[in-house]
Amino acid sequence: MSNVAENSKRRHKYVGLQKRKAISGYLFIMPFIIGFLAFMVKPFVQSLWMSFNEVEVGSGNFTLIFTGLDNYKFAFRVDPEYTRMLVEQFTRLVVYSLGIMVFSFFVALILNQKFAGRALVRAIFFLPVIMASGVILGLESDNQLMASMQAMVEETTTNVSITDTIQTVLRTAGIGVRAFEWVFELIDNIYDVAIASGIQIIIFLSGLQTIPSSMYEAADIEGCTAWESLWKITFPMVSNIFLVNWFYTIIDFSMRTDNEVIEKIQEVMILQLKYGQASAMAWIYFGLVLAFVGITSLIISRGVYYYD
Amino acid sequence: MTKTKVGADRSFWERNKTSGGYLLKKKLLSVGISVVRFILLFGMCFMILQPILNKISVSFMKEADIYNPIVISIPSEFSTENYRIAWDAMNYGKGIVNTLVFSILISLLQVAMCTLVGYGFARFNFPLKKFWFGCVMVMILVPPQTIATSLYLHFRFFDVLGIIKAITGSTVNLRNSPLPYFLMSAGCTGLKNGLYIFLIRQFFRNLPGDLEEAAYVDGLGTFRTFIQIMLPEAKPIITSCFLFAFVWQWTDGFYSRMFLGGRTLLSTSLASLPDSLTNFILRMWGQTSGTVAVGYINMLVSTGTLMVIVPLIILYLFAQRAFVESISSTGIKM
Numbered sequence: 270m271s272n273v274a275e276n277s278k279r280r281h282k283y284v285g286l287q288k289r290k291a292i293s294g295y296l297f298i299m300p301f302i303i304g305f306l307a308f309m310v311k312p313f314v315q316s317l318w319m320s321f322n323e324v325e326v327g328s329g330n331f332t333l334i335f336t337g338l339d340n341y342k343f344a345f346r347v348d349p350e351y352t353r354m355l356v357e358q359f360t361r362l363v364v365y366s367l368g369i370m371v372f373s374f375f376v377a378l379i380l381n382q383k384f385a386g387r388a389l390v391r392a393i394f395f396l397p398v399i400m401a402s403g404v405i406l407g408l409e410s411d412n413q414l415m416a417s418m419q420a421m422v423e424e425t426t427t428n429v430s431i432t433d434t435i436q437t438v439l440r441t442a443g444i445g446v447r448a449f450e451w452v453f454e455l456i457d458n459i460y461d462v463a464i465a466s467g468i469q470i471i472i473f474l475s476g477l478q479t480i481p482s483s484m485y486e487a488a489d490i491e492g493c494t495a496w497e498s499l500w501k502i503t504f505p506m507v508s509n510i511f512l513v514n515w516f517y518t519i520i521d522f523s524m525r526t527d528n529e530v531i532e533k534i535q536e537v538m539i540l541q542l543k544y545g546q547a548s549a550m551a552w553i554y555f556g557l558v559l560a561f562v563g564i565t566s567l568i569i570s571r572g573v574y575y576y577d
Numbered sequence: 578m579t580k581t582k583v584g585a586d587r588s589f590w591e592r593n594k595t596s597g598g599y600l601l602k603k604k605l606l607s608v609g610i611s612v613v614r615f616i617l618l619f620g621m622c623f624m625i626l627q628p629i630l631n632k633i634s635v636s637f638m639k640e641a642d643i644y645n646p647i648v649i650s651i652p653s654e655f656s657t658e659n660y661r662i663a664w665d666a667m668n669y670g671k672g673i674v675n676t677l678v679f680s681i682l683i684s685l686l687q688v689a690m691c692t693l694v695g696y697g698f699a700r701f702n703f704p705l706k707k708f709w710f711g712c713v714m715v716m717i718l719v720p721p722q723t724i725a726t727s728l729y730l731h732f733r734f735f736d737v738l739g740i741i742k743a744i745t746g747s748t749v750n751l752r753n754s755p756l757p758y759f760l761m762s763a764g765c766t767g768l769k770n771g772l773y774i775f776l777i778r779q780f781f782r783n784l785p786g787d788l789e790e791a792a793y794v795d796g797l798g799t800f801r802t803f804i805q806i807m808l809p810e811a812k813p814i815i816t817s818c819f820l821f822a823f824v825w826q827w828t829d830g831f832y833s834r835m836f837l838g839g840r841t842l843l844s845t846s847l848a849s850l851p852d853s854l855t856n857f858i859l860r861m862w863g864q865t866s867g868t869v870a871v872g873y874i875n876m877l878v879s880t881g882t883l884m885v886i887v888p889l890i891i892l893y894l895f896a897q898r899a900f901v902e903s904i905s906s907t908g909i910k911m
Contacts, residue, residue: 286793290701293799297697298709300690301774304764305712308728313719315727324730331730376621379614392897393622399889399900400629403828404848405882409628460624471901524720531722544730551723559718 320548331544340549351550354529359557360451365462366518368455373466373514377473378503395471397464407527465522469514476510477503505574512569516562523558530554629883629890636660636880643872659880666857667846667881673888676827676843679755684822686762687770692815694765695777696803700789717771721831729835732757758836768829773818780814781807816899824889843885850881 295302320340322333344351380391401409436453455462480503488498524531530550538547593600631650635643636659638652645653663669698710721728733750735757761767765774784807792802808815830848837845846853854877858869893900 287702290799291703294697294701294703294706296800297701297803298694300763301694301713301765302709304690304761304766305716308731308761308764308766309712309716309719309724312724312727312731315731316724319727326730326733331734379618382614384611384614390618390622391901392893393625395897395901396893397625399824399893400886402825404830404844405828405886407830408847408851408878408882460628463621463625520718520720524722531720534722535725538725538729544727547725548727551720551725555720555723558720562718 316548317552319545320552322545324544326542326544336545340545341553343546344550344553348546351530351533354533355554355557358528358530358554359561362519362522362558363561364451364455365465366515366522368462369466369469369518369522370511370514372459372462373469374473374507374511376466377470377477378499380470380474381477391471391474394463395467398467401464406525409527465518465525468521469518472514472517473507473510476507480506506576508569508573509575512566512573515569516566519558519562519565523554629886632879632883635876636883638876640870640873640876643876659877660884662858662861663850663877663881663884666854666877667843667850667884668841669843669884672841672843672846675841677888679837679840679842680823680826683758683762683767683826684819686759687765687767687822688773688815688819690763690765691770691773691818692777692808692811693803695774696781696807696811698774699778699781700786700807701799713771713774716766717775721768725831725835732836755837755840758832768825768832769821773822776818777811777814780811784810813899813902816896817902820892820896820900824892827889828885847878847881847885850878854878 319333321335321337323336323339325332325334376394380387380394436449439449484502484506485498488502493501531554534547534550534554537543537550589600634650634652637655637657638648639654639656639658642648642652642654647653694713698706698713735750758767762770765771788806788810789802792806793799797805828844830844833842833845834848851874854874855869858873859865859867
């Protein structure tokens with residue numbers, strides 16, 4: 270605490286009540302500072318350091334032998350699965366995050382209208398946040414019986430798959446289907462998209478509700494169509510929400526439990542006891558996701574419009 | 578003043594005629610939109626609910642039913658045998674008590690600490706505030722898996738500044754005790770704690786400052802102001818953060834496996850169910866070796882999943898508003 274006092278003395282900024290408030294502010298966030306220093310900084314630095322080392326666990330302690338970039342080389346060049354998993358997982362992350370954003374924005378637009386049973390529908394869309402979390406998600410994707418039941422229901426309810434039909438149409442029309450491959454995959458896996466967008470829908474919805482209705486009325490009187498006011502009013506007004514949701518979506522999706530890369534890391538760590546290599550793999554993945562979040566957020570934040 | 582519609586005494590068709598067909602067009606459009614919206618939403622809601630409905634129907638089936646092509650979702654013979662087997666295999670009775678106690682304790686601790694920190698960030702100015710809040714953002718960003726390796730070793734050879742080693746001669750192995758996780762929760766570094774800090778800070782920032790200032794003027798200290806004046810105001814966000822913490826802790830596999838592997842918790846026993854069931858069923862049948870059909874295992878796993886999420890569904894039914902509404906009340910922005 271003396272540090273704070275010194276600091277404020279030097280800057281002549283925090284005196285009297287302000288100084289007292291600054292001290293109590295620090296007292297309030299003290300649990301976080303202690304926790305962060307004790308349980309985040311040390312493991313964080315250590316894990317980074319470990320990724321350049323060979324870790325040998327003995328009884329009572331562990332020793333590190335510096336090996337340079339060997340763990341990273343191992344992850345990329347020796348391990349047969351890691352590179353493939355990384356590329357697959359990263360592509361999935363990009364495609365699904367885009368899909369989740371579009372889907373949740375669309376659903377939020379619908380739920381923003383007034384109709385009977387709105388609260389019920391909203392509750393159902395939020396349900397996966399609770400049901401499909403943690404271990405349940407991983408089990409769900411492994412369960413073949415459930416998958417076959419779902420397929421059976423699909424078969425009995427529709428005799429033609431829309432995506433199949435469109436694919437055939439596009440193919441006969443001579444348009445390359447490959448470009449749309451990911452779009453089709455998204456549509457086929459709309460369930461995965463839907464269960465990952467519970468929170469985003471609510472956040473979008475809260476953003477939509479803060480837009481004053483007078484704006485739409487004014488636009489309506491000026492002869493704006495609903496489509497135009499979507500792009501000229503709704504979009505700019507919720508653009509900062511886009512940033513928040515994009516952030517949340519990527520973080521949430523990259524930490525999902527049915528993630529191949531994370532499963533691989535845990536396997537290497539817990540079963541094979543290769544801590545150094547597991548750290549290197551985790552850091553490659555984390556670095557990639559972080560770079561992606563950083564670059565895309567920068568691009569999005571340029572388009573964000575601040576009303577006030 | 579009573580509101581009267583212009584021409585309310587005339588029939589719809591008459592009014593339509595005066596408007597030159599505009600009224601009918603508008604009416605048809607709005608009906609059309611409602612129908613399309615209903616179909617879309619019904620389809621999507623069904624899609625989200627379908628896995629749960631499927632699980633319910635499968636959980637009452639017998640093994641023969643899943644091979645029977647005639648049976649689709651209504652079991653031919655109603656049986657609760659799956660529940661009994663899943664109950665025993667997961668050690669459900671013990672597991673649910675442990676999970677309940679553990680989830681409540683952890684989430685109370687986490688939310689209490691995150692409320693303190695969130696309030697500190699929202700209402701006080703102090704040097705390096707931006708830096709520390711940046712640290713909160715870093716914590717949200719870093720997947721726990723990245724630091725899992727060294728956390729694992731950190732608690733495997735636990736020591737406070739070398740003191741324990743100096744006294745007892747060796748470090749403490751805290752790997753299979755819940756203590757590390759309680760410590761982490763007290764330090765706001767548990768599961769998704771960064772998110773709770775962020776939400777609570779948002780909420781406090783939107784509260785008007787008058788009450789607080791009045792309390793200061795009347796001579797209340799900062800901590801008592803927080804407890805007596807601000808905390809009652811923040812009930813909705815605290816409730817919802819508690820609910821989230823509780824639910825996510827209930828289903829969490831990562832921290833539970835890392836720190837509480839030895840204890841019977843629903844999440845960990847559910848996660849290991851696909852592997853442990855084969856042996857369990859063979860033992861039940863009195864055989865030492867053999868195979869159990871994959872479909873049967875899957876059927877029991879879905880029953881187990883259902884049993885784990887039923888308490889959460891009940892909770893959600895009662896506290897749906899608290900879950901959904903306070904998130905929208907925080908006014909999240911960046």
